[in-house]
Amino acid sequence: METDVVVVGAGLQGCGVALRLAQAGRRVLVLERSIPGAEASSAAGGILSPGVEAEPGPFHDLCMASLDRWTAFAAEVERLSGAWVGYRGGGTMEISVDDRFTPVLAGRAAALARAGLSVEVLDGDAARRLEPGLSGETRGALWFPGEGSVDPRLLGRALHVAASRAGASFLRGQVRGVAVEGGRVAGVDHETGRIPAEAVVLAAGAWSLQVAGNDLPAGAVRPVRGQIAVLDTRPPLLSRVIFTDKGYLVPRPDGRILCGSTMEEAGFEKAVTAGGLLRLLELAVEAAPALAGAPVVETWSNFRPATPDGLPILGPGRVPGLFYATGHYRNGVLLAPVTADLVSAAVLGRPERIDLSPFGPARLTPRGAAR
Ligand SMILES: Cc1cc2nc3c(=O)[nH]c(=O)nc-3n(C[C@H](O)[C@H](O)[C@H](O)COP(=O)(O)OP(=O)(O)OC[C@H]3O[C@@H](n4cnc5c(N)ncnc54)[C@H](O)[C@@H]3O)c2cc1C
Structure with missing residues (x-):
């Protein structure tokens, strides 16, 4: 089959871009060495929170632009795939159970309000009226009513099906490198041989620098390990995402609560460690003491694709045809x-x-630096 665009990696980014390109009538081939969605995309908590994750500025604007699209995106992926993606509104809360953190929250609320962003400040009682499972020590909270969460495992499966039904093809196997001929992209070198294409989208997550022929500088993407522990509560103890200064709790409608997550420079070593679990379980029980009696039903770890400035890399590279x-x-x-x-x-x-310029790859190469 002739291919217009090759997408390397079938995580949420690769599948999402493939869906849109297929809808635009392009012949898209997604190359995935494992199972679509198997890596960071299915390990995530699924929190949708510009309020907690981004300071006012272009990155916050990008996050808000995406949050604004989420309701329609979830409905579209569900319609195309016939599968639920676990999208949940109800807002997210950032709580303080520690008097030292309360002024930090107040400072953040003031900065967000000055930037014109929407946030409500709650005292401890108001926070517990919304979430009765929270600790009696809750001193206060910020509530971001427009935010929510999604179940990334369900989403990864559904997005894969949606992209396939829209016309994207998927092929298993390792991409060794981007093929460049005459100064522009000619396709990719796959474990089965050369696959010609006019354009290549590199969406290989934490492994993006391992795809030869990328034109990113050294260190542009590195893995930051995150561990998750899942607790089971019946009936469900919480109904919305709770952030603390130590991590977060993400409740699923069936009563499972994901406790996350560590931030570790551990290379590509996938592991759930004693120290990591200890921190996650401590933060969970501190925020919602009833969790001390909840069974731990699952644990995992995976790798966030991190950049030196914490911003994503989006758009064209230097080599024509590479994105x-x-x-x-x-x-x-x-x-x-x-x-x-x-x-x-x-x-x-x-x-x-x-x-896209604040997120373009060019920002990662210092002006005048040799590549
Ligand atoms: C513990 C944890 C919690 C998180 N929580 C949240 C959260 O709550 N909210 C949020 O928004 N984000 C969260 N994230 C971040 C989010 O998961 C990632 O930013 C996102 O999944 C990255 O998507 P991706 O498609 O780029 O990467 P991935 O899902 O890692 O996909 C990359 C794919 O490329 C494939 N690949 C790599 N190299 C090759 C190759 N050479 N050939 C073929 N295929 C290749 C891989 O097998 C993989 O499937 C979390 C991440 C972690 C680890």
């Missing part, structure tokens, strides 16, 4: 809808209202 959808670090689930729209628009050469 990036990587480096989403802690917010790749939140940013999946806007990434799909913006990176596909860049491939198609269609203008978009959002300026």
